[in-house]
Amino acid sequence: MMRQFELVERVTRYNPDVDENILNKAYVYAMKAHGNQTRASGDPYFTHPLEVAAILTDLKVDTSTIVAALLHDVIEDTSVTREEVERLFGHDIAELVAGLTKLKKLDLVVKEAAQAENLRKLLLAIVSDIRVLLVKLADRLHNMRTLHYVKPEKRQRIAEETNDIYAPLAGRMGMQAMREELEDLAFKTLSPEKHQLIVERLEALRHKLDHMGVSRVGNGDFVATIEREIEATLRNKAIDARVSGRQKAPYSIHRKTERKAIEFEQLSDIYGFRVVVETVEDCYRALGALHTAYSVVPGRIKDYISTPKSNDYRSIHTTVIGPGGQRIEMQIRTKDMNLIAEYGIAAHALYKDGSFVARDEQGHVRLSAESRAYEWLRRTVERLAVGSSPEEFLEHTKLELFHDQVFCLTPKGALIPLPRGATAIDFAYAVHTDVGNQCVGCKINGSLSTLTSKLSNGDEVEIIRSKAQVPPAAWENIAVTGKARYEIRRATRTAVRNQYAGFGRLILQGAFARAGKEFADDKLEAVLKRLARASVEDVLAAVGRNEMKDIDVIKAVYPDWRDERAGVKQPLRRKADSEGWILGRARSGIMFRLAGGKAKNGVALPIRGLKSDLPIRFSPNGGALPGDRIVGILMPDEGIVIYPIHAAALKAFEDQPERWLDVQWNLDADQDMRFPARLELTTINEPGSLAQVTQVIAENDGNIDNLKMSRRSPESTDIAIEIEVWDLKHLNAIIAQLKTKKTISRVRRISE
Known part of the structure; x- marks a missing residue:
C-alpha cells in the first residue's frame, strides 16, 4: 500500500505548490473512516481510494481532485456525513465527494432501461464539474484491475458496462491510454480465449522482429531499433525529436480485424511510433524526412493537425514499410499535442494556487474554452431536456461514443466531422436539424447523388431542401449518427x-x-x-x-x-317484442330493432343495432373490423353503410346527426368471416423487400386481395395492400410483425 509521504511526493512532482497538509489530512481521515473494511481481494478497503488517487496523479490533476479521490467512498460506505466533509475540507471538495457518492449509488450494472436512465444522471453530474468524471474513470480503472476477485456473474456485467460506457467515454474525452486499458481489461474478461490468442500471436511476431533487430544492430529489441533509426533520420535533418514505440493493444487488434474483416497479418499498425517535436512546422518537416527514408503506404496519411478530432486530438498519422517489410504507423505531434493525446480533458485543467481557474457563472468547474471534448459532453447533456426515452438516449449516446471520423465540407467551406460510414442524411442533420428534416436530395462533389451515399474524407456535400418534406421513417435505419436517428424519430x-x-x-x-x-x-x-x-x-x-x-x-x-343521447351511452333497457326482437334507441331517436342485418347479397353481417329491413354494407375503402368502434350512416338510396369511428369519410356527415346510428358488433364465438382492411407501407428499395411483406401476411394467416406499388424516391417505395383479416387484433398482429422488418420503414392502416 502506498505510504502517505509517497502520495505527497507523486503530487509534488508536477505541482510543487501543493498543499501537503490537506493531502496528509485526507489520507489519515479516509484511512480511519474505512477502518477494518476490506475488499473482495481481502485487502484493506482504503487501498482502493488510495490507488484511485495514484491513478489521478498520473493525470496531473489538481489537489482538490486528489483529496476527493481519497474521500470518494466515505459518505456512501462509512458513517461520515457530507456536512462533516465540508467542515473539515471545504465546500469545493465536499461538492466533489457528494457528486461521486450520487454516482456510486447509480450502480449502472442493471437492465438496459435502468442503465439508460442512470447514464443520464451520470452525464448530468459530470457536466456540472468535469473533475467528477476524472475520479469516476480512475475509480472504474482500479476496479477493473482487480476484477478477477469479483464473483464471475458480476464480473461479466461490470466488464460489459465498462466496454459499453466507460471505455468509450474515456476515449471521447481524449483519454486514450485509459480507454485502451479499460477496453483490454474488459476484453480479457468477456473473451478470454480470443484475448489469449492475440497475445500469443503478438508475442510470436515480437520474437520474429527481435531476431531481425539482432542481425541489424546487435540488439534483440525491434522497437528500440526503430526508435533509434527514426531519431537518427530526423537528427540528420536538424529536427529535435523524442521517439517512443508501442505495440497495439489486444482489444484494438480484435476490434479492427472484426470491423474490417481482415487477418492479423494484414494489420498495418500493430506497431506504432510516436514522434514528438517542438513546433507545428517541425511536424511537417518530420513527415517529409520520414517519407524520404521509408516507403509510404498509399492512402494512409491522416492530418489531424489541420482537422482535429472532436475530442481535441491533433497529430499527423502516416504508415510506412519498416524493416523486414513490417508496416509501422508514425504519429507526429508537438509536445502540447502529445499532452492532450495522453491526458485528454485532464490536460485542459489550469492551475492557480492549487485550484482550477475555469469556472462558469454558477461556480461550476469547466474546462478551458479550447476543449472540444467538453463541448461534445455539454451538447449531449443538452439533449437530455428534449424528452426522449431513456432507451433512445442510451442508443444515441453509445452511437456518439463509438466515433471514428471522416471530415466533409459544406459548399461554403465549413468542416463537418462525421462517423465513418455516415451518409448524406447524417451530414444534413449535422449541419442543422431543419436541414435534415427538409432534405430531399444532395450533390456530392458537384454531382447529384442519393441521400444514402456514404461519405469520404474531403467530400463537399450540398443538401437540396424542400419545406414540404417530412423525413421518412426509413431514414432511421440508414442514418449512422445518434443525432440523425433521434431527430428522424422525433420528426x-x-x-x-x-x-x-x-x-x-x-x-x-x-x-x-x-x-x-x-x-x-x-x-x-x-x-x-x-x-x-x-x-x-x-x-x-x-x-x-x-x-x-x-x-x-x-x-x-x-x-x-x-x-340528451345518454341512453345510447348506457347499457340499454331491453325487452322482447312479439317477434322476439330486442328494442333499442338510435342516435336519431328512432326506435329500431336490434338484430342481425342483411347485406345486399343476402349474407348476414354480425352487426347489432340495425333495422332489419334495410340493406347494409361496409364502407368500400378500408372498412371496419371487429374490435373497432363503429357507426352506421343511413344513405337514402343505399341503406346503411358501416364505418369505423376514425374514418375520415364521417366528416361529411357531421352536420347530419339524424343519419347516424349507434351500432355494435355481434360476433359468435364460432364466427367464420374475414373482413377487408387496407394498409399503406413504405419500404426501402432493396432486393426481397416485397417478399418480406407478403411473407409476414401469409405467416400470420392474412389474405392479400390487391396490391399496388409506386416509387416514392430512389431510396423508397410506397405499397398499398388490401387484405382480409379476422378482426382488429389480427390486423394489429400483422402490422406489429411488419414493423419489425428492417426494410419496412412505415406501416399504417388506411380508413377513408
Missing part, C-alpha cells in the same frame, strides 16, 4: 401526432356543435388539469387516437351539460 413522431391532433379537432368540433356548445382552444386550455393532459395538442391527439371520448371533453369544459 416522424411529430408528424403522426399532428395527424391525430387534426383528426381529434374534427371530432371535437362536430361533437361540440351537436351539443350546441362553443368549441375553442382557450376553453380546452382552461380544463387541461381536469383532462390530465399537458397541452391542447395532447387533448386533441388523445381524442384522435380514441384514447379520450369526445363526450368527456364536453363535460370537462361544460360541467353542467347533460347529454
